[in-house]
Amino acid sequence: MTATPHRGWVGAWWVALVATTVLAVVWLALGAVVALAAHVPALGAAVADAAAGGNVWAGGVLDAFAMGEPGAQAVLDYLASLANLVVAAVLWRHGGRTWTVRLLVLAMIGSAGAFNLQAHAATMVVRAATGLGIGELHQILLHGVASAAYVGALLLFPAGVAAATGGRRLLAVLTGVALFAAGMGTALLPHTVSCVVFFGFGVPLVGALGVSRHLRAGATRERRDQARLLATVLTGVLATAVVLALLTVVMAALGRPGLTLDDPTARGAGGEPTALLFWFARVSAAAIALAVLAAYRPRLRASTDRLHRTLTVVVVVVAVGGAVALVGALAGGGPVGWVVAAAIGAGVYLAVSTRADRLVERLLYGRRPTPYRVLLEVAELSRGAGPDLDRLPEAIGRHLGARDVALTVHRPGLRSRVHRWRRDDAAGEPAETVAFPVRHHGEEVGVLAVDAEAVAGGGDRPRLLADVADSLGAVLQAHRQEIELERQLRAAVAHGEEIATARRAAVAEMDGERRAIERNLHDGAQHHLVSLRLSLGLAEHVITTGDHAAGAERLATVLEQVDTAEAVLAETAAGVSAAHLAEQGLVDTLRRELTGGDSTVTLDVTGVPPGRRWPADVESAVYFCCLEAVNNARKHAPGAAVVVTLAEAGGALRFAVRDDGPGFTPRPAAAGGARGVRNVAIRVAAVGGTVELDSAPGRGTTVSGAVPLADVGPATPDDPPTGPVAGPVAVPVAVPVAGARDASAAPDAAEESLAPPPEVPAASSAYLAAVRELIAGLAPPAPVAPRVGAVAAGLDAPGPDGPARRAERALDALDALAREGVGGRAWASAVSYAVERTRLAGARELAETDLADRLHRRVVVLPAGEHEAAQRLVAPGSPTPVRLGLAPDAGPEDVRRAAGEQLATWRSRAAHPASSRGVRDAATVLAGACEAVLVETTVETV
Structure with a gap:
């Protein structure tokens, strides 16, 4: 509702308040003057003298003596009116500016003058002095406005006009109805009777009906408490009024004295037997208004329990007191009658006290279930x-x-x-x-x-x-035990999985240690055993020639080599060789192992800066590779000169072992190539290097390799590296197996193999684009160009496989083509390196594709609510926000936030002890996808 109508209603209220206040004050003042002149002789004489002197107002006062009340009754009447005015002032000061309070202020002021019987003498005073009749104005402003305002205030309590449907229209209708009813009642009934009808029964009844809808359906608990407070007072007022009405009827029928009230407005009908009800109505009007004030003031508002007890007591007292009074009046008021009344009152108390609490509870809170029903449910x-x-x-x-x-x-x-x-x-x-x-x-x-x-x-x-x-005690205890058993079961399952994992780790560790010892014995101690075999052969040759002195020298050398081999075997078993390598470095350890007592092996380290050290894993791999290559040369080319070369160039540590033996034709690794070459390839591949074998009949054999290095500073034997050094770039192993080439081409091939890989984006479609870029930059030789073209055409071939699958098939085809060696070793080495780098970069995308397929086929089933999120996250070709469950136009901040939340969820799922192996593997892949999204969005933002 707009502000203008609101101001209009407030303005109308102010007009009505001012007019009612002025009329009430004048009305009460003139009535008081008439009462004082009638009951105070000195004042009466003064008024008579003034009237004799021609004062019309004094004459009016003398004429109004006929409408005056008895003195005691007038005093009570004015005390009641004063109480109404005081209540109006208190409401105005402490009640706030709600419409309920505004209307109650208006009602209290109007009722102070409307139902003051003595004040009605003012009508004759004004008519005698001015000739004006203000009786109709009095009926409209005081009786009508007071009644209408009181009814409206109670109907709008506690929500106010704004909360009532059509509140202001309702107020206008009620005002018209109350004005009409009050006017008609005042015109047809004496004022005492109209006061009892309106304020003794009508107002409390209407208020009780209006407030009942807020007792249980109020919008807030405060409103419900306010409604209960007013309902308590209204119920007590109605109950008391009913009992007083019954008592009045009985006493009037028996002709008992004390009920007659002198009513000057009775128009000659005499007094009415309404004294009890009239004075109670005057008091109850103020009490109801004070109850409204208390409802609006939290400090004055009683608790609901206190209201319940208070109303229960009121109902019991009113019922018992009314019964005693009625019986006493019927019994004639003698001692016997009062004894009978007391006995009947006791019986009423026993009957009412057991039901009053339930009746009051139903009144304030409605019908509520019995304890049996709740416990049964x-x-x-x-x-x-x-x-x-x-x-x-x-x-x-x-x-x-x-x-x-x-x-x-x-x-x-x-x-x-x-x-x-x-x-x-x-x-x-x-x-x-x-x-x-x-x-x-x-x-x-x-x-x-x-x-x-x-x-x-x-x-x-x-x-x-x-x-x-x-x-509920037993129920909750059973629930607690269920939780405890479930927790113990999960702990047992997790412990079992930990034991299984520990067993698998132990088996894997033992197998790794066994293989490491096998490789170390093969690559390290075997060198000394081969040398021992050669020395034994020489000793045998010398002894067969009859040169016993030379044979003795040879045998002495053999004994020294046996001691050396024994020491090497012991060091290998205890890991001392690795410790010596870590302490002395690659160059000194190779010099100690290769050149001691063997004139056929030459170590060339001119390409290594003095004191140069490399990461421990690089030095260990190159060390054992060089020993293995020397052992192979001694085994297959006895007596041939062997040159071991170490050099650092082009950001890589390069090594080569060359012999001038007879050479051989290498076999492909797939066809069962030499075990020694496989060991060398495995060791170098572990640190990201490449190994090449170049041999041909009559041309000797060369085993060369290169390990890419990170940018590390120089170190000395006295200052070995104490922590992990930035590792080498992951470079795949390429062992060409067919054809021969000039040894001078090896450095070029190594340089070509160290070229940086293409940059591969994170998404699966980018994986396919990276493969296309790889094929476009291969520049294949003529013999393999058609097959490379066929591989490129297969990338766009229609089929059920997604982009990642087609990219993987293309990489497999290129890898097979490189192993055949048709395009030359240099080209094959570069292709193998690029294929492996691209495959490694796309491993995550391929894992996501595999997981998407397993999720779709329900091979892997995640917990409820997570399966759909996982499918959406690894769906190929979807925009990043959609994969995370966001709108397609979501910003980077929202994407990062969602990715972070899902990352925490999948990490938690992967680490949860109750997750199965398949669920943990799937959660690990999903966590990697979230990490990739975080990296991607961070890079885009930067």
Whole structure:
């Protein structure tokens, strides 16, 4: 509603307030002057003298003596009016500016003058002095406005005009109806009777009907408490008025004195037997207004429990007191009559006291279930092996008529879990709860918390909630034991998986150690054993020639070599060789192992800066590779000169072992190539290097290799590296197996193999684009160009496979083509290197593709709610925001936030002890996908 109509209503209220206040004050003042002149002789004489002197106002006062009240009655009348005015002032000062308070202020001022019987003498004073009749104005402004304002205030309480449907229209209609009813009642009935009808019965009854809809359906608890406070007062007023009416009827029928009230407005009909009801109506009007004030003031508003008890007491007292008074009046008021009345009152008390609490509870809170029904429902839900604790709060709340119920379960070793239910109409309302501990054999296993309104009421309510809480003890204890058993089961499963993992790790470690010892014996100690064999052969040759002295020298040398071989075997078994290598470095260790007592082996380290050290894994790999190559040369080319070369050039450590033996034709590795060459290739591949074998009959054999190096500074034997050095670039092994080439081409091939790989984006479609870029930059020789073209055409061939699968097939075809060696060793080496680098870069995308296929075929099944998120995350070709469950136009910040949240989820799932092996592997792939998204978005932002 707009502000202009609101200001119009406020303006109209101000006009009515000013007019009513002026008329009430004038009305009461003139009536008081008439009463004083009639009952104070000195003042009466003065008024008579003034009238004799021609003063029209004094004459009017003398004429109004006939409408005056008796003195005592006038005093009571003005005390009641004064109380109404004081209540109006208090409401104006402390009640706020709600429409209910505004209307009550207007009603209190109007009723102060409307139902003051003495003040009606003002009508004759004004008519005699001015000739004007203000009786009609008095009926409209005082009687009509007071009644209409009172009714409107109670109907709009506590929500106000704004909360009422068509509030201002309703107010206007009520005003018209009340004005008409009050005017007609005043015209047809004496004022005492109209006061009793309107304020003794009409106003409380209308107010009770209006406030009843807020008792249980109020928007907030504050409004419901306000409505209960006013309902308590209105119920007490109505009950008392009914009892007083019955007593008045009985006493009037018996002709008992004391009921007649002198009413000057009775138009000659004499007094009415309405004294009890009239004075009660005057007092109750002020009491109801004060109740409204208390409802609006939290400090004055009583608690619902106190209201319940107060109204219960009022109902009992009114019922018992009314019964005693009625019986006493019927019995004639003698001693016997009062004894009979007391006995009947005691019987009424016994009958009423047992039902009053229930009646009051039903009045204030509506019909609520009995304890039996609530306990029965809780028992039904608690049956079975696994009670649904999520349904228990709702069942308790609905059967108790509660708005908010929370069931807290204390779980041993874990945080307490809260099961909560809240009624729909109480979703945004702050809850004030009362807690009841749930115990099992003296131990608190949980807490049942219910909103305070559900507990408020009769004495059965707290006991009912306590009984419900006690009945839940066994249920919560069973739930706690279920949780404990489940936790122990998960711990057992996790422990079993840890044992299995430890066993697998131990077996793998033992197998690795065995293979490492085998390689070290083959590549290290075998060198000395081969030398020993050669020395034994020479000794045998010398002895067969009869040169015993030379034979003795040879045997002495053999004995020294046996001791050396024994020491080497012991060092290899104890790992001393690796320790010596780490301490002395690659160059000194090779010099110590290769040149001692063997004139056929030459070590050339001119290409190595003095004191140069490399990462420990690089030195170990090159060391054992050189020993293996020397052993192979001694085995297959006895007596041939062997040259071992070390050099650092082009960011790589290069090594070569050349002999001038007879040479041979190498066999492909797939056809069972030499074991020694395979060992060398495996060692160098572990550090990202490449190895090449070049041999041909009559031309000797050369084993060469290169290990790319990171940018590391020089080191000395006294200052070995103490931590991991930035490792080499991962370069695949390429062992050409067919054809011969000039040894001078080896450096060029090595340089070509060290070219940087193409940059591969993260998405699966980018993996396919990287393969296309790789094929476009190969520049294949003529013999293999058609086959390379066929591979490129296969990338776009239609089929069920996705981009990652087609890219993988193309890489397999290129790898097979490189192994055939048709395009030359240099080209094959470069292709093998590029293929492996591209495959490594696309490993994650391929893993995502495999996982997407397994998720689609339900080979891997993730927990509920996570399966769809996983499928969306690894879906090929989808935009990054869509993969994370966001809108396609989501910004980088939202993408990073969603990726971070999912990364934490998948890492947690991968580390969860209850996850199966398949789920852990899938979660690891999904976590990698989230990490890639974070890297991608961060790079784009930068």
